[in-house]
Amino acid sequence: MTHATPTPSTPTTAPPEASAAGRAQASAAAPPRVSVDDLRALLGDALYDEVAAYFADRTDAPRSYVERQVLECLRYLYLISRHREQLSGLFLPVEQDIDEIWHYLILQTREYRVLCEERLPGRFFIEHRSIAYVDYQEEPGREQALEEALRWIPLYCREFGPFDEGALPHWTIVRFLHQRMNMSLEEIAALEPLTAA
Numbered sequence: 001m002t003h004a005t006p007t008p009s010t011p012t013t014a015p016p017e018a019s020a021a022g023r024a025q026a027s028a029a030a031p032p033r034v035s036v037d038d039l040r041a042l043l044g045d046a047l048y049d050e051v052a053a054y055f056a057d058r059t060d061a062p063r064s065y066v067e068r069q070v071l072e073c074l075r076y077l078y079l080i081s082r083h084r085e086q087l088s089g090l091f092l093p094v095e096q097d098i099d100e101i102w103h104y105l106i107l108q109t110r111e112y113r114v115l116c117e118e119r120l121p122g123r124f125f126i127e128h129r130s131i132a133y134v135d136y137q138e139e140p141g142r143e144q145a146l147e148e149a150l151r152w153i154p155l156y157c158r159e160f161g162p163f164d165e166g167a168l169p170h171w172t173i174v175r176f177l178h179q180r181m182n183m184s185l186e187e188i189a190a191l192e193p194l195t196a197a
Helices: 020-029 036-043 045-059 063-082 096-107 108-120 132-137 142-160 172-180 187-190
Strands: 003-006 091-093
Touching: 020 091, 036 045, 036 063, 045 063, 045 096, 045 132, 063 091, 063 096, 063 142, 091 142, 096 108, 132 142, 142 172, 142 187
Parallel strands: none
Antiparallel strands: 003 091
8 A cells, every 4th residue: 555645746856975885884873863762652652552452453463563563654654744845745655554554543533633733743634545556556657666765765764774674564665675676675775865857
């Protein structure tokens, strides 16, 4: 499932960087700006535990796996909120389970509004729109999907640190790059933002 951000935007220009290996090392060495505890605090302990318990019971998935899903959903929302201009109009391909967690949060209307307008950095209500990943691939084409990934993957790595094996099940395009394009997680972390044409 992919999701649109609220408004259109243009690509950002990235400063020139060192080698891919150097960027990967710098990314791995730099601590994430937003920690797991920071993400949990966005919901508060009670709502975080409620969401994790609901999906653990509903899916029979291990609690640790479901908690990772909740964290990746919060990372998705954080990216959209913090980087509104850079990510406007893009589809960020996350898995259906992440979308279901987002739906659950939206149904907690008061808490979701507080999350969006008071706790996330952009302080705006994030509206929901879904499109199936298969439909998305047909709509803009694989090349455009990869170009768009080059706009948000570096932002994810900057905010949360590099992707790890635990993130792969939840981010469609990252898993595609890793498994189908044989890119290492270090190479994915070293991707540079898309530059303006």
